[in-house]
Amino acid sequence: xxxxxxxxPLPTLFGLAGGLVLILGILATASIAEKKGDRVYTxxxxxxxxxxxxxxxxxxxxxxxxxxxxxxxxxxxxxxxxFPEFHSVYIHPDHFKVWKRTGAFPDGTIMVKEMTSVGxxxxxxxxxxxxxxxxxxxxxxxxxxxxxxxxxxxxxxxWTREGKPRAKTTKAEPAGKCNICHQSFAKxxxxxxxxxxxxxxxxxxx
Amino acid sequence: xxxxxxxxPLPTLFGLAGGLVLILGILATASIAEKKGDRVYTxxxxxxxxxxxxxxxxxxxxxxxxxxxxxxxxxxxxxxxxFPEFHSVYIHPDHFKVWKRTGAFPDGTIMVKEMTSVGxxxxxxxxxxxxxxxxxxxxxxxxxxxxxxxxxxxxxxxWTREGKPRAKTTKAEPAGKCNICHQSFAKxxxxxxxxxxxxxxxxxxx
Numbered sequence: 485x486x487x488x489x490x491x492x493p494l495p496t497l498f499g500l501a502g503g504l505v506l507i508l509g510i511l512a513t514a515s516i517a518e519k520k521g522d523r524v525y526t527x528x529x530x531x532x533x534x535x536x537x538x539x540x541x542x543x544x545x546x547x548x549x550x551x552x553x554x555x556x557x558x559x560x561x562x563x564x565x566x567f568p569e570f571h572s573v574y575i576h577p578d579h580f581k582v583w584k585r586t587g588a589f590p591d592g593t594i595m596v597k598e599m600t601s602v603g604x605x606x607x608x609x610x611x612x613x614x615x616x617x618x619x620x621x622x623x624x625x626x627x628x629x630x631x632x633x634x635x636x637x638x639x640x641x642x643w644t645r646e647g648k649p650r651a652k653t654t655k656a657e658p659a660g661k662c663n664i665c666h667q668s669f670a671k672x673x674x675x676x677x678x679x680x681x682x683x684x685x686x687x688x689x690x
Numbered sequence: 691x692x693x694x695x696x697x698x699p700l701p702t703l704f705g706l707a708g709g710l711v712l713i714l715g716i717l718a719t720a721s722i723a724e725k726k727g728d729r730v731y732t733x734x735x736x737x738x739x740x741x742x743x744x745x746x747x748x749x750x751x752x753x754x755x756x757x758x759x760x761x762x763x764x765x766x767x768x769x770x771x772x773f774p775e776f777h778s779v780y781i782h783p784d785h786f787k788v789w790k791r792t793g794a795f796p797d798g799t800i801m802v803k804e805m806t807s808v809g810x811x812x813x814x815x816x817x818x819x820x821x822x823x824x825x826x827x828x829x830x831x832x833x834x835x836x837x838x839x840x841x842x843x844x845x846x847x848x849w850t851r852e853g854k855p856r857a858k859t860t861k862a863e864p865a866g867k868c869n870i871c872h873q874s875f876a877k878x879x880x881x882x883x884x885x886x887x888x889x890x891x892x893x894x895x896x
């Protein structure tokens with residue numbers, strides 16, 4: 485028997501609500517998946533940190549929030565700076581969001597530092613320092629569970645391998661190599677905000 | 691008369707579909723609103739470009755994709771560099787996405803350059819140049835409709851006002867002031883990619 489289709493108001497309303505719940509559910513699941521227990525980064529079973537492009541949910545640090553670029557040219561550091569040439573520093577956007585709201589770096593914060601050579605010292609805009617090629621890649625993570633024994637819960641990493649391609653994974657550096665300088669000289673919670681105008685300007689109450 | 695609620699399969703299905711269409715419609719509208727005819731930026735009736743924070747849909751350039759930081763210290767430029775000190779350059783994420791896919795800057799591309807003083811020349815990491823305070827803010831836009839008479843369709847803007855706060859709006863600079871150097875010396879479509887490793891590395895086919 486043929487019956488013309490009829491839209492019943494009440495069941496339709498239920499359906500609409502159902503559709504909404506369905507979509508919200510999908511969005512919520514995606515958001516939870518992205519958080520992975522509040523940690524964006526991935527360590528392997530050997531406690532090595534993977535480069536962000538290889539995380540469970542891969543991320544490109546060059547699209548994170550840029551915070552500043554100290555420059556320590558080799559020529560001004562007896563030919564061998566601790567951090568060669570330009571250091572572009574980035575913070576993960578999730579953690580920048582929290583910094584803007586609270587002025588604090590949340591547990592799970594990750595920042596990446598990418599080093600670049602001085603490629604040219606003269607351009608049409610004047611004399612100075614112009615970026616050349618990528619040299620190195622480092623990171624710092626604040627994690628009170630994973631690094632409960634590190635000062636301030638911050639650990640430091642380098643994927644740079646001199647004369648070789650960057651490593652895909654790397655172990656935390658000993659506290660004496662990196663943490664001690666951050667602990668002693670960094671202005672805000674182990675982070676050198678004194679050299680990072682983006683972070684200073686975004687800090688609430690400033 | 692009391693009737694127990696009953697979920698009718700067919701109307702419920704219609705409702706679910708309706709809910710889905712409703713949500714997709716909202717998302718599509720939001721996406722279109724964000725594009726504003728493929729232009730993210732806002733000009734006022736006097737053809738002045740607003741700072742991104744004042745656009746119809748405000749945007750914070752410090753959260754765009756960072757492409758590089760040339761440094762032309764005043765001391766290396768007779769005390770007065772054309773672009774004082776550090777220049778942090780950003781590209782709008784929509785246009786970076788197109789660059790990654792095509793290796794070209796789409797119509798409507800906007801890049802911002804923010805200038806920062808050298809704040810310190812010595813830090814625990816070595817001798818060099820460390821960012822101080824914000825000095826200036828500039829932008830470039832490629833727009834074949836609005837700037838059909840500019841070489842390459844690129845126009846250049848500065849919100850910097852010496853000794854005064856940054857302007858909220860600003861007119862395009864004459865082609866002879868900015869465009870001519872970009873046209874003559876920039877490697878890729880009026881953009882100095884030779885100094886921007888992020889753009890070089892993201893260019894397809896490299």
